[in-house]
Amino acid sequence: MNYWLVKSEPDKYGWHHFTEQGRAVWDGVRNYQARNNLNAMRLGDQVLYYHSVTNPGVVGLATVVREAYPDPTVPDDPRWVVVELEPVLAFYRAVPLARIKAEPLLANLALLRQSRLSVMPIRPDEFELILKMGQQ
């Protein structure tokens, strides 16, 4: 089991929209490092759902329901892939970026170190902590 974090702008594709649809094709990733992370996702992996820009923070948990395949929105460009995600649970309370920054145990999160990466791996202990922070 692997753990990940994906970013989305709530004004473009927010958690609410995601849960209404019940399933998302995670398209539009155009960064090689993020793409490599999509390729490494396996069925059942756990994915933290992060809102960027507007009220930045982790708002929910999703899971991988289909592994990487070519991005259908760019059929002529084989470089890019998508995965499919389904919502698992909404956080009782969102974990704002400010709380993540204030938590020493999360100081090594890629979220803080590589501000522009939109798909990133999370260590199991980091994942458990963020999940716990969202449920209290």
Next chain:
DNA sequence: GCCAACGTTGGC
């Protein structure tokens, strides 16, 4: 709205 970080493009 501003600005820093950073990835990409293109000239040389």
Next chain:
DNA sequence: GCCAACGTTGGC
């Protein structure tokens, strides 16, 4: 291969 210019992301 280097680097300046430029576009995008994302925090504040």
